[in-house]
Amino acid sequence: MLNIPVGLQMFTLRNESEKDFIGTLERVADIGFQGVEFAGYGGMEAKDLRRTIDQLGLKAASSHIPITSIESEIGEVIQAQQILGSKHIVCPHLPVERRSDEDYHKLVKILNEAGRKCQEEGITLSYHNHDFELRQMNDGKTPLEFLLTETNHEWVKAEFDIYWLTKAGESPVKWLSKYEERTPLVHLKDMTTDGERFFAELGTGGVDIESVLNRAESNNVEWWIVEQDQSRRSPFESISKSLRYLREQNVTSI
Numbered sequence: 566m567l568n569i570p571v572g573l574q575m576f577t578l579r580n581e582s583e584k585d586f587i588g589t590l591e592r593v594a595d596i597g598f599q600g601v602e603f604a605g606y607g608g609m610e611a612k613d614l615r616r617t618i619d620q621l622g623l624k625a626a627s628s629h630i631p632i633t634s635i636e637s638e639i640g641e642v643i644q645a646q647q648i649l650g651s652k653h654i655v656c657p658h659l660p661v662e663r664r665s666d667e668d669y670h671k672l673v674k675i676l677n678e679a680g681r682k683c684q685e686e687g688i689t690l691s692y693h694n695h696d697f698e699l700r701q702m703n704d705g706k707t708p709l710e711f712l713l714t715e716t717n718h719e720w721v722k723a724e725f726d727i728y729w730l731t732k733a734g735e736s737p738v739k740w741l742s743k744y745e746e747r748t749p750l751v752h753l754k755d756m757t758t759d760g761e762r763f764f765a766e767l768g769t770g771g772v773d774i775e776s777v778l779n780r781a782e783s784n785n786v787e788w789w790i791v792e793q794d795q796s797r798r799s800p801f802e803s804i805s806k807s808l809r810y811l812r813e814q815n816v817t818s819i
Contacts, residue, residue, distance in 0.1 A: 569781055571811055572600035572626035574752065574792035578800055582607060590621055596805050600624035602750075602790050603649075604657070611648040618649075626788045627653030627724075627750055629693070632663070632675070639679045643686045653750060653788075654683060655691045655724050664697065669708045673715040680720030689749055691722040699733035713744060722747045724790070728754030731772050732762055738773065741780045749787040751777065753807070754794075764793050766803050768810035778814055789816065 573593050575582060581589045586607030593601060600623055606614050618625060628651055630642050635656055646654060656676065659668060680690040698709040706714070713723060723744055727737035741748055755770035757763045767774055780786070789811070796803040 569786055569789055569816065570599040570624065570626070571789045571791060571808065571816065572602050572624070573598045573804055574602045574604065574629070574790050576604040576629070577791070577793050577796075577804060579604070581800065587617055590617065590623065592801060593804075594621040594623050596801070597808055598623070598791070598804075600626035600788065602626045602655070602788075602792075603628040603651075606645075611645040615649050625649040625651035626790060627651055627655050627691075629655045629657040632656055632659060632672075635679050635690075636675045639682050643683060643688055646688055647686065652687065653689050653691060654679075655693050655750065657693045658695055664708075666702045666704075669702065669711055673712060676712070676716050676721045680717065684720055689722055690720065691724040691750055693724040693752065694726050694729055696729045696733040699730070699735055713747065718747055722749055724748075724750040724752060726752035726754065726792075727772055727774070727777055728752070728756055728764065731756055736773075738776045738780065741777065741784050745780070745784045748784045750790055751784075751786055751788075752790050752792050753777070753811075754792055755807075763797070764795050766793065766796075766810070767791065767807035768813075769806070774810075775814065778816055 578589050628646060634642055642654060676692065683690040692712055694709050699707045701707060702711060725737060725740055725748055730737045730740055753767060753774060755765040755767050755772045755774060757765045758771040791804060791807050793803050
Protein backbone atom coordinates (compact mmCIF):
# COMPACT_ATOMS: atom_id res chain seq x y z
CA MET A 566 0.00 0.00 0.00
CA LEU A 567 1.22 3.49 -0.78
CA ASN A 568 2.84 5.36 2.10
CA ILE A 569 0.53 8.37 2.05
CA PRO A 570 1.03 10.85 4.90
CA VAL A 571 -1.53 10.95 7.69
CA GLY A 572 -2.75 14.21 9.16
CA LEU A 573 -5.10 15.09 11.98
CA GLN A 574 -8.03 17.45 11.66
CA MET A 575 -7.47 19.76 14.62
CA PHE A 576 -11.22 20.12 15.26
CA THR A 577 -10.82 16.77 17.00
CA LEU A 578 -8.77 18.53 19.70
CA ARG A 579 -10.66 21.81 19.76
CA ASN A 580 -11.11 21.85 23.54
CA GLU A 581 -7.47 21.01 24.15
CA SER A 582 -6.37 23.61 21.58
CA GLU A 583 -8.36 26.34 23.31
CA LYS A 584 -6.36 25.71 26.48
CA ASP A 585 -2.93 25.25 24.90
CA PHE A 586 -2.71 25.43 21.11
CA ILE A 587 1.04 24.91 20.75
CA GLY A 588 1.10 22.23 23.45
CA THR A 589 -1.66 20.38 21.62
CA LEU A 590 0.32 20.51 18.38
CA GLU A 591 3.28 19.09 20.28
CA ARG A 592 1.16 16.16 21.46
CA VAL A 593 -0.05 15.52 17.91
CA ALA A 594 3.55 15.38 16.70
CA ASP A 595 4.60 13.14 19.59
CA ILE A 596 1.77 10.70 18.83
CA GLY A 597 3.17 10.36 15.33
CA PHE A 598 0.99 12.30 12.92
CA GLN A 599 2.85 13.71 9.94
CA GLY A 600 0.65 16.74 9.49
CA VAL A 601 -2.39 18.65 10.61
CA GLU A 602 -5.47 20.03 8.95
CA PHE A 603 -6.17 23.34 10.62
CA ALA A 604 -9.58 24.54 11.76
CA GLY A 605 -8.32 27.90 12.94
CA TYR A 606 -4.80 28.98 13.82
CA GLY A 607 -5.05 29.43 17.56
CA GLY A 608 -4.75 33.19 17.24
CA MET A 609 -1.28 32.85 15.70
CA GLU A 610 0.05 34.66 12.66
CA ALA A 611 0.79 32.36 9.73
CA LYS A 612 4.55 32.98 9.87
CA ASP A 613 4.72 32.15 13.57
CA LEU A 614 2.60 29.06 13.12
CA ARG A 615 4.81 27.90 10.24
CA ARG A 616 7.86 28.27 12.45
CA THR A 617 6.15 26.22 15.16
CA ILE A 618 5.08 23.31 12.97
CA ASP A 619 8.50 23.24 11.30
CA GLN A 620 10.10 22.88 14.71
CA LEU A 621 7.70 20.05 15.54
CA GLY A 622 8.28 18.22 12.27
CA LEU A 623 4.66 18.67 11.18
CA LYS A 624 3.32 19.65 7.76
CA ALA A 625 0.28 21.81 7.08
CA ALA A 626 -1.83 19.31 5.17
CA SER A 627 -4.68 21.75 4.61
CA SER A 628 -6.90 24.33 6.27
CA HIS A 629 -10.66 24.39 6.76
CA ILE A 630 -11.76 27.91 5.92
CA PRO A 631 -15.30 29.28 6.49
CA ILE A 632 -17.30 30.02 3.36
CA THR A 633 -17.53 33.70 4.35
CA SER A 634 -13.74 33.99 4.16
CA ILE A 635 -13.56 32.04 0.92
CA GLU A 636 -16.01 34.39 -0.77
CA SER A 637 -14.72 37.67 0.68
CA GLU A 638 -10.97 37.32 1.31
CA ILE A 639 -9.65 34.46 -0.77
CA GLY A 640 -6.45 36.37 -1.54
CA GLU A 641 -5.52 36.60 2.14
CA VAL A 642 -6.49 32.97 2.66
CA ILE A 643 -4.23 31.84 -0.19
CA GLN A 644 -1.37 33.94 1.13
CA ALA A 645 -1.66 32.30 4.55
CA GLN A 646 -1.53 28.83 2.97
CA GLN A 647 1.58 29.75 1.04
CA ILE A 648 3.27 30.85 4.24
CA LEU A 649 2.16 27.69 6.06
CA GLY A 650 3.32 25.47 3.21
CA SER A 651 -0.20 24.12 2.69
CA LYS A 652 -1.45 23.28 -0.79
CA HIS A 653 -5.06 22.76 0.20
CA ILE A 654 -8.00 24.91 1.28
CA VAL A 655 -11.25 23.21 2.26
CA CYS A 656 -14.73 24.67 2.61
CA PRO A 657 -15.98 22.67 5.61
CA HIS A 658 -19.74 23.21 5.22
CA LEU A 659 -22.45 25.78 4.69
CA PRO A 660 -24.08 27.27 7.79
CA VAL A 661 -27.61 26.05 8.39
CA GLU A 662 -29.16 29.30 7.17
CA ARG A 663 -27.46 28.87 3.77
CA ARG A 664 -28.60 25.40 2.73
CA SER A 665 -31.51 26.11 0.40
CA ASP A 666 -31.45 25.01 -3.23
CA GLU A 667 -30.79 28.63 -4.19
CA ASP A 668 -27.84 28.77 -1.81
CA TYR A 669 -26.26 25.72 -3.42
CA HIS A 670 -26.68 27.29 -6.84
CA LYS A 671 -24.90 30.39 -5.55
CA LEU A 672 -22.21 28.22 -3.99
CA VAL A 673 -21.25 26.84 -7.41
CA LYS A 674 -20.24 30.31 -8.57
CA ILE A 675 -18.42 31.07 -5.30
CA LEU A 676 -16.42 27.84 -5.44
CA ASN A 677 -15.58 28.22 -9.11
CA GLU A 678 -14.32 31.77 -8.68
CA ALA A 679 -12.29 30.94 -5.58
CA GLY A 680 -11.07 27.65 -7.03
CA ARG A 681 -9.77 29.35 -10.16
CA LYS A 682 -7.82 31.86 -8.08
CA CYS A 683 -6.47 29.06 -5.91
CA GLN A 684 -5.31 27.05 -8.91
CA GLU A 685 -3.47 30.08 -10.30
CA GLU A 686 -1.47 30.18 -7.05
CA GLY A 687 -0.79 26.43 -6.83
CA ILE A 688 -3.48 25.80 -4.21
CA THR A 689 -6.36 23.31 -4.41
CA LEU A 690 -9.85 24.16 -3.16
CA SER A 691 -12.06 21.31 -1.96
CA TYR A 692 -15.52 20.94 -0.48
CA HIS A 693 -16.04 18.75 2.61
CA ASN A 694 -19.34 16.94 3.03
CA HIS A 695 -21.59 16.05 5.94
CA ASP A 696 -24.74 13.95 5.69
CA PHE A 697 -27.04 16.89 4.94
CA GLU A 698 -25.49 17.28 1.47
CA LEU A 699 -26.90 13.85 0.66
CA ARG A 700 -30.54 14.88 1.07
CA GLN A 701 -32.43 15.46 -2.16
CA MET A 702 -32.95 18.90 -3.61
CA ASN A 703 -36.14 19.82 -5.48
CA ASP A 704 -34.68 18.52 -8.75
CA GLY A 705 -33.95 15.11 -7.23
CA LYS A 706 -30.19 15.58 -7.04
CA THR A 707 -28.30 15.77 -3.79
CA PRO A 708 -26.37 18.97 -3.02
CA LEU A 709 -23.07 17.04 -3.08
CA GLU A 710 -23.78 15.58 -6.50
CA PHE A 711 -24.99 18.95 -7.75
CA LEU A 712 -21.87 20.78 -6.55
CA LEU A 713 -19.50 18.26 -8.08
CA THR A 714 -21.44 18.21 -11.36
CA GLU A 715 -21.74 21.96 -11.75
CA THR A 716 -18.33 23.14 -10.53
CA ASN A 717 -15.23 23.04 -12.72
CA HIS A 718 -13.47 19.73 -12.02
CA GLU A 719 -10.06 21.39 -12.36
CA TRP A 720 -10.86 24.17 -9.89
CA VAL A 721 -12.98 22.44 -7.27
CA LYS A 722 -12.19 19.11 -5.61
CA ALA A 723 -13.84 17.03 -2.88
CA GLU A 724 -12.77 16.07 0.60
CA PHE A 725 -15.06 13.09 1.16
CA ASP A 726 -15.88 12.35 4.79
CA ILE A 727 -16.45 8.60 4.89
CA TYR A 728 -18.35 8.68 8.20
CA TRP A 729 -20.96 11.12 6.94
CA LEU A 730 -21.30 9.33 3.61
CA THR A 731 -21.88 6.05 5.43
CA LYS A 732 -24.34 7.62 7.86
CA ALA A 733 -26.33 8.96 4.91
CA GLY A 734 -26.61 5.42 3.54
CA GLU A 735 -24.02 5.96 0.83
CA SER A 736 -20.95 3.92 -0.11
CA PRO A 737 -17.73 5.92 0.30
CA VAL A 738 -15.99 3.66 -2.21
CA LYS A 739 -18.63 4.37 -4.86
CA TRP A 740 -18.20 8.11 -4.40
CA LEU A 741 -14.41 7.78 -4.51
CA SER A 742 -14.68 5.69 -7.66
CA LYS A 743 -17.03 8.14 -9.37
CA TYR A 744 -14.87 11.16 -8.60
CA GLU A 745 -11.44 9.57 -8.52
CA GLU A 746 -9.79 12.57 -10.18
CA ARG A 747 -11.07 14.97 -7.52
CA THR A 748 -10.18 13.54 -4.11
CA PRO A 749 -6.74 14.69 -2.94
CA LEU A 750 -7.89 14.63 0.70
CA VAL A 751 -10.03 12.01 2.44
CA HIS A 752 -11.46 12.21 5.96
CA LEU A 753 -11.07 8.87 7.72
CA LYS A 754 -13.66 8.18 10.41
CA ASP A 755 -15.38 5.14 11.84
CA MET A 756 -18.87 4.62 13.27
CA THR A 757 -20.20 2.41 16.06
CA THR A 758 -22.37 -0.48 14.92
CA ASP A 759 -25.13 0.16 17.46
CA GLY A 760 -28.25 2.21 16.89
CA GLU A 761 -26.53 5.44 17.92
CA ARG A 762 -23.93 5.24 15.15
CA PHE A 763 -21.54 7.34 17.21
CA PHE A 764 -18.06 8.42 16.16
CA ALA A 765 -15.53 5.63 16.70
CA GLU A 766 -11.78 5.05 16.54
CA LEU A 767 -10.61 3.67 13.20
CA GLY A 768 -10.96 -0.08 12.95
CA THR A 769 -13.44 -0.38 15.81
CA GLY A 770 -16.69 0.31 13.97
CA GLY A 771 -18.63 -0.59 10.86
CA VAL A 772 -17.27 1.74 8.18
CA ASP A 773 -15.46 -0.13 5.41
CA ILE A 774 -12.18 1.68 5.94
CA GLU A 775 -9.98 -0.94 4.31
CA SER A 776 -11.76 -0.60 0.97
CA VAL A 777 -11.35 3.18 1.18
CA LEU A 778 -7.62 2.81 1.88
CA ASN A 779 -7.32 0.55 -1.16
CA ARG A 780 -8.44 3.48 -3.34
CA ALA A 781 -5.28 5.42 -2.52
CA GLU A 782 -3.47 4.97 -5.83
CA SER A 783 -6.45 5.14 -8.18
CA ASN A 784 -7.68 8.32 -6.48
CA ASN A 785 -4.26 9.96 -6.20
CA VAL A 786 -4.88 10.63 -2.50
CA GLU A 787 -2.33 13.09 -1.14
CA TRP A 788 -3.35 13.03 2.53
CA TRP A 789 -5.42 10.80 4.76
CA ILE A 790 -6.99 13.02 7.42
CA VAL A 791 -8.08 11.48 10.72
CA GLU A 792 -10.96 13.21 12.46
CA GLN A 793 -13.15 12.16 15.36
CA ASP A 794 -15.81 14.76 16.04
CA GLN A 795 -16.55 13.42 19.52
CA SER A 796 -14.98 10.77 21.70
CA ARG A 797 -16.06 8.80 24.73
CA ARG A 798 -12.48 8.70 25.97
CA SER A 799 -9.67 11.20 25.92
CA PRO A 800 -9.42 12.45 22.33
CA PHE A 801 -5.66 11.93 22.57
CA GLU A 802 -6.34 8.25 23.29
CA SER A 803 -8.77 8.10 20.39
CA ILE A 804 -6.40 9.55 17.82
CA SER A 805 -3.56 7.35 19.09
CA LYS A 806 -5.76 4.28 18.63
CA SER A 807 -6.75 5.38 15.12
CA LEU A 808 -3.14 5.95 14.12
CA ARG A 809 -2.17 2.50 15.44
CA TYR A 810 -4.84 1.01 13.21
CA LEU A 811 -3.42 2.79 10.16
CA ARG A 812 0.05 1.53 11.02
CA GLU A 813 -1.33 -2.00 11.21
CA GLN A 814 -2.81 -1.48 7.75
CA ASN A 815 0.64 -0.40 6.51
CA VAL A 816 -0.75 3.01 5.59
CA THR A 817 2.10 4.77 7.36
CA SER A 818 5.47 3.68 8.66
CA ILE A 819 5.63 6.53 11.17
